[in-house]
Amino acid sequence: MSMFGGGFGGPGSGPGGAPMGGVGGAGPKGQSGSGIPFSGIPAELMAGVERLEANEPTHPVPRETFTQRPRGERPLSMFSMAFAHRSVFVWAVLLVVLETLLLQAGPYLVQVGIDHGMVPGDRKVLLLAASGFVVSVIAGWLATSARIRQTGRLAADATRNLRIRVFGHLQRLSMDYYTEEKAGVIMTRMSSDIEALQQLFQEGLAQFAVQGLTMLLVTVVLFSYDVELAAITLLLVVPLLLATSIWFRRASDVGYGRQRDTIAAMFSDLSESLQGARVVTAHNRQDRNVVNHRAFTGRYRDANDFTGHIAAIYGPGTSVIGMAGMAALLFIGGRMVLRNELSLGELTAFVLYLNAFFAPVQQLVQLYTNYQQGRAAVTKLRELLAVQPTVLEHPEPVDLPAVRGEIKFKGVFFGYQESRPVLKNVNLHIAPGETVACVGPTGAGKSTLAKLVTRLHDPDRGQILIDGVDLRLVSLSSLRRQIGVVPQEPFMFVGSLRDNLAFAKPEATDDEIWAAVDAVGLRELVERHELGLDAPLHERGQSVSSGQRQLLALARAFLAQPRIVVLDEATSNLDLRSELRVEQALDRLLEGRSALLIAHRLSTAMRADRIIVVDESGILETGSHTELLAAQGRYADMFATWSAHT
Missing domain, CATH: 3.40.50.300 (P-loop containing nucleotide triphosphate hydrolases)
Known part of the structure; x- marks a missing residue:
């Protein structure tokens, strides 16, 4: 029997079982950088390959280096991950603030256009207000685009370093950890959990900050327009929003923690079934394995159903509270306009700003869902990084010289x-x-x-x-x-x-x-x-x-x-x-x-x-x-x- 039994080739192989190489990896004797044979790039494709290589971004070498003994690193948290890349993080924060300010310039310009342009019939002011609105929209678009680039870079850098940190920690752990822990659970930590964090860093946290700052900024603006009207309106809705948000936070903490556990169990069962495929087939176990895996996916589905259920209550509930607040504002504010205590432009701006106050609440429902998924992932990863190897290298180890063998x-x-x-x-x-x-x-x-x-x-x-x-x-x-x-x-x-x-x-x-x-x-x-x-x-x-x-x-x-x-x-x-x-x-x-x-x-x-x-x-x-x-x-x-x- 041939040593290679017809099994060589497989996935990632070219015609005749020869492995396919990567771009620019050919070395001596037709070897790629990974040591796998590489047949070269066809001449007709070389020009396109050279163009791609010319535009290929460079990636700095990660700072993380492997040591046998755990380093005194601070416990994993979202802030520590972000602050490890201070310059990118600071730029992202500044762009978030600028984006928020530009997004809220519109209602004020509407008020100026109505009170100082339309009512007195001043076309110049109306034109300036409209032009300012257009400029604020374009500037907001530019700020948002720059912020997305910064947060994307922050997410890529932070999760890359986290993957290396977790992988290095797994290399350091002792054999008893791998005896007790399931391979699928470990794979979930490295895949699903880190991906949840990457999504959160890429857009979720920035949007969370934008919407939160929007609510804060709008609150300040509302009180600057009319303290009494702002107090009455917000006191009608904020306590209800706060109570429902506290309930949602507690319920979602449980739900998303359960999600991370059930997806880990599902991947663990999948990993075991794939590794034991030969035994499963030999013992005709496929049907029972499907039933068994269905139970794992069912528990994961139940966890998703639970989080979806509480989100379905929280989202529409906040909408009803927002609409009730808007109705109260129109009634109270309309009477103030009739009594000349408030201008029409100010009431319009007040309505627009109050709408801007409630709009983030709807966004925050989904964002908080992403945040809770990321938070649950951080908890699981922190638990993994807290595991200490039982075979620890001495704080000041000596190198063993060439031994005689006693x-x-x-x-x-x-x-x-x-x-x-x-x-x-x-x-x-x-x-x-x-x-x-x-x-x-x-x-x-x-x-x-x-x-x-x-x-x-x-x-x-x-x-x-x-x-x-x-x-x-x-x-x-x-x-x-x-x-x-x-x-x-x-x-x-x-x-x-x-x-x-x-x-x-x-x-x-x-x-x-x-x-x-x-x-x-x-x-x-x-x-x-x-x-x-x-x-x-x-x-x-x-x-x-x-x-x-x-x-x-x-x-x-x-x-x-x-x-x-x-x-x-x-x-x-x-x-x-x-x-x-x-x-x-x-x-x-x-x-x-x-x-x-x-x-x-x-x-x-x-x-x-x-x-x-x-x-x-x-x-x-x-x-x-x-x-x-x-x-x-x-x-x-x-x-x-x-x-x-x-």
């Missing part, structure tokens, strides 16, 4: 749950250059030993030392740079074979990569594909078999040339022929290096210098294969059972 477990206790310890008082010494295999029943803690050596977890009690240095004191990068890991379920990323093999050593040369390929006996399989090392892999390596993924993971470890090797059941998915080939390659890899082998197959364990047997109570036996057989203990029983079945 590993010590001293009184180690560990459990994924406090009430259920996995390892109890483990004491183990691995000498430099020694290969130790760990065997035992499932759940005895074999893989946990491997995770502790690579510091994916820290022991609850006790110490783990390499060359006499406690792992808690060294920088994570200097530790993991010297440890090669082949997990039980190797993971391949979307990209070329070259990218995946050089994952732990991006600067590796082609000769080094081919040497690693040869070490695991993959050259023949790689060369079957016309693109060789540039052949693309599909998501999670779906285009290759599980055994071939294991071989690629071994080659990746070979290429990194680590001082310590941790193999977690690295031959469990291989057939006998592949297993023999890998074991021969392991002999070359492990020569002169310390190694911890987690083995289910005793054929792998037998090759080790020493074997330890573990169960729920700890390390039961230790010794070479011959010594343990002579001891007639647990290992001898395991070997007898294994021999009988093989």
